[in-house]
Amino acid sequence: PPDVASVRKVTQNTEPIAIRERTVDGFTREFLRELNFGQGVDLSRASVNDQYLALARTVRHYLMVRWLETLRRQYELQAKSVAYLSAEFLLGRQLDNALLASGLQDVVEEGLGNLGIDLATLRDAEVEPGLGNGGLGRLAACFVDSLATMNVPCIGYGIRYEYGIFRQTFVDGWQVEKPDNWLALGSPWEFPHPEAAVTVSFGGHTETYDDEGTERTRWVPGWSVLGVPYNYMVPGFENGRVNTLRLWSAQATRAFDLEIFNAGDYAEAVRAQTFAENISKVLYPEDSTPQGKELRLQQQYFFVACSLANFLEEVLPEDFDLRRLPERIIFQLNDTHPVIAIPELMRILVDERKWNWDDAWAVIQKVFAYTCHTLLPEALEVWSADLLGRLLPRHLEIIYRINEEFLDGVRERYPDDELRVRRMSIIAEHPERSVRMAFLATVAGTKVNGVAALHSQLLADKVLHDFSEYFPEKFTNVTNGITPRRFVRLANPGLSGLITGAIGDGWVTDLERLKELEPLADDAEFRRLFREIKTNNKHRLVDVLRERDGIELDPDTMLDVMVKRLHEYKRQTLKLLHVVSLYERITSGVLDIDKVTPRTFAFGAKAAPGYRMAKQIIGLINAVGRTINEDPAVKGRLSIAFPANYNVTLAETLIPAADLSEQISLAGKEASGTGNMKFALNGALTIGTDDGANVEIRQLVGDDHFFLFGLTEPEVADVVDAGYHPTSYYESNKTLRHALDLIASGKFSGGDRHVFEPVVANLLQEDRFLVLADFQAYLDAQDRVDAAYADTDAWTRSAVLNVARSGFFSSDRSMRDYIDRIWHTPPIDPNA
Ligand code: HBZ
Incomplete structure (x- = not known):
């Protein structure tokens, strides 16, 4: 074990530690040994958890030699x-990452397969x-x-x-x-x-x-x-x-x-x-x-x-x-x-x-x-x-x-x-x-x-x-940056394979090499493959959400995703107002449903348990979701998917499936964001404010491949200094008024007007994060999104360029x- 006392012992120990055989047979022997002697069970009686634990211990044995070696050398140097x-x-x-790092993925998959065990099942056993x-x-x-x-x-x-x-x-x-x-x-x-x-x-x-x-x-x-x-x-x-x-x-x-x-x-x-x-x-x-x-x-x-x-x-x-x-x-x-x-x-x-x-x-x-x-x-x-x-x-x-x-x-x-x-x-x-x-x-x-x-x-x-x-x-x-190992290589095997096929596998540790993909944005066959992968990722997500949450997601819709902690400054309510407004305009006949791009609005967000407004907003998103998802008037066009308990594991299947990444915090409030980077690297386009790392993403991917909207930070400061009055936006913007009125009417709360009154009142009276001030600009940007999405080829080209130009956001670069x-x-x- 790698505490210093034992490292010192290892330094003096001249006996070589047996390097475990990295073959299918070698792995299988080790795995069965762990099952028998570690878990104390026979393969025939082993539960999935037994198998998972035995596999994890087997994999860590392979890494152990290197761990001790690392510590020994560090001590020497x-x-x-x-x-x-x-x-x-x-x-x-941890399992998948350990398999990737140790280069054991193929050996393990084959070895387990020979025993009739599905690696994916064991992966899912990990909490x-x-x-x-x-x-x-x-x-x-x-x-x-x-x-x-x-x-x-x-x-x-x-x-x-x-x-x-x-x-x-x-x-x-x-x-x-x-x-x-x-x-x-x-x-x-x-x-x-x-x-x-x-x-x-x-x-x-x-x-x-x-x-x-x-x-x-x-x-x-x-x-x-x-x-x-x-x-x-x-x-x-x-x-x-x-x-x-x-x-x-x-x-x-x-x-x-x-x-x-x-x-x-x-x-x-x-x-x-x-x-x-x-x-x-x-x-x-x-x-x-x-x-x-x-x-x-x-x-x-x-x-x-x-x-x-x-x-x-x-x-x-x-x-x-x-x-x-x-x-x-x-x-x-x-x-x-x-x-x-x-x-x-x-x-x-x-x-x-x-x-x-x-x-x-x-x-x-x-x-x-x-x-x-x-x-x-x-x-x-x-x-x-x-x-x-x-x-x-x-x-x-x-x-x-x-x-x-x-x-x-x-x-x-x-x-x-x-x-x-x-x-x-x-x-x-x-x-x-x-x-x-x-x-x-x-x-x-x-x-x-x-x-x-x-x-x-x-x-x-x-x-x-x-x-x-x-x-x-x-x-x-x-x-900030994100690790391309977990968030591209592991989370998006399809895209990883496509990239590696095109430019070799050096990008996994040198993400700026994604630049070499740029010319391929103009290659129709590459774009077709890229789209196919996105579709496959959506189908994978469909399976996961059905199994995990009982949610039925339509893979043929645009997947528009906002996942992050629930916070007023991040403005989940702005996205929700967009959905409510579309719904209101369709059902009141202002908007021709045939002109509406079919979209799934996905949310994932935990609220701090004591943050009352955040919890209200979660309640409201779910309430709007229930109403919209059940209404035949918008069936096949608008739906909300809000799986509970968004976490790293869900992010790994959700992000690679996304078409549109929502990064819509009030300018000057989001320090950086890192989800924004994960989406861009997985080929989603961003709709976002000039905030945090969005600024740098937009500079790198280019204005034509990013949907910018909203007040800038200095503009926010001016608006606030001048005395912000949300009601003036409510009064002067009919679309906004109708959306807010629909919520206030009790439409989403079984006719009860009180349930979401605090959310509406807060937006009208205080609106600390200028949701109403940015509403129209956001809607306009969403119209630009729809127009762009209608041209599948151009959209895919932008998505490829997002991937190719986001290498800067590797956490390897942050570390440098x-x-x-x-x-x-x-x-x-x-x-x-
Ligand atoms: O740190 C986030 C920022 O909001 C985000 O913009 C940035 O990208 C990210 C990484 O730099 N901040 C947090 O996640 N903060 C916390 O989780 C937190 C936890 C406990 C606290 C305070 C903040 O007491």
Whole structure:
């Protein structure tokens, strides 16, 4: 197993590890052995789950040799690594990716086939680890995939939630959350290492003491828990490298138990256990409005303290001089969730290693970098000083001191500008004293990056403007990317085969080579094959939705897809108003049904359980869907498909089938988007605003192959500054009025006018995200979509060009940018 202690043993071990035979017979033997000795069952009596677990373990054996080898070489080379600190890793299913990375797909398929087992059935037995909310968590998973593939040493550090993102169900069209018990049937991809557990402390108080003439502080914690590491393999694509993802699970400390046991209270001891284990029990399902809950801060400090201790004490050699830490590591902070690592490392250096403050601070400023993923002010994490001080008293003191010294510098640079000092303070005073985590990360980090060009610009110009003036050299951009292995090669085997047939298979690790497809956009036979693949992907989706959700989807319609978290700024309501408007105009005779392009409007979206408006909108989409799907007047023309529980697995069949990708957030609100990239790379055309990475997608694919609409960010700012009045749009636009009135009439709620009143009222009275202001422009753009879709050949040509010109959005490129601009961690030469 790959913890450092055993790696050291492996280094000394001269016995070669038997390389497993990569033949069908060799695989079959290994698989049956796992079934018999691992699962303890005969093939004849093995359940699908038995077979899946045996297969997973067999595959991981093949990767294991490479994992150990990677760790051994890394230890020898002492190369600089990336520690990607992220509260979320939204991995998706592991089996297929492991098969692809290890090059075992064909051998396994044939071997299983000989035994009468269908690989696809076993694939479907895997429950995906949903250890993330959405884009941010999935980005972390794409990044570690790319780093492994690019031969860059990386450890992903995060939390092994016992329950991931909730399973969404619909009851009468309303979202009901069910726990995601992803571990119930066993998790064959993880390697627990209880012997390497780390103790993490909380609470208590601080005290000063005299240390041979120097006054020092020590933290006397009140309680502690254990962090048990679970290691996961992160295999590179066909390159023999396997990096590590280390997720922490909380357990009660033995000491804690014992103390209470000795006091004779068994029940109390068990309660303590439960209390400790709560820390990694469940992923918080809020993706934008942090609630400031104590347990959440416990989670953050828990995983960060475990990770720092693990890196400093286990990964680095025992005698390592921490002054050289910047040569060995960069801690990338995935949003503010791990930012408490900054005072934690200060505490370790100053209190435990007894460094002076300035030396410690100098190192800190070289080993942390911060990625921001939002522009919404309410999404910026702020911790109440009271809460933070109770849970982590020493860390709060350290934050105060960092702030004092920082503000001294600000005062020096801007004398007599107390307003600015107050604006820039890491500590806010109103409405209560609190710590602004984004500011702390910016002050302490070597770099701050946004996740798309527009986002980074707005960060520097608006959200963190004072800071970009003060530290201009810290601000940079790295546009997000997605892994082509999972989202093209695995998700879209048809398209992958077509591409490889045309330009060879180099594109899988060098996605810019898709450019070579450009001339083929003008090749009629290529376009025919491309279309055929899209159709096949739709048929595959039809099967999946029928089986999974009982949804009947018409594969002969345009598939228009909006999948992402439900959020007002993303504007699912704008898309819904388009559908309602079409329906209203058809049924009232304004629009000739024969002129309407047959479309399936697909939605996939989870709402944060406490986000009432988002849940209302889900209810409304389902209600409109029910009415429209049952109405013979629009049969074969309009339908809504809203499968519950959109997740990575569903994305993998939905995205390759899509014709149209909806990326319609209000300009200036979506930091980047990554779904937008997945669609373009799978040959969907985008209808989108000038927001996030849409801007870059449009620039690359070209205006003629992208349906742009809506206010630009500066226009939004002007409209808002001038005082936005949604009712004026309602009053002056008949189409809009009729659509909204139809909802308000109770048409979709069995005549009950109250049910969706809050949604309509919110749009009419507040409409924070300017849905009504962009409505007409959106409808016009949808008319352009229809016109373009009518010319099948031209549409296919645009789709091919979208694929050919989207190579930039590989997460391999994002990683190269991080390496060049922030990390400076060269790949390991595989021949060294
Ligand atoms: O991060 C998303 C952005 O909205 C999206 O534009 C971007 O493409 C993506 C990757 O950079 N942000 C999130 O997904 N955010 C969260 O999931 C989140 C989770 C917990 C929080 C706050 C935000 O406390």
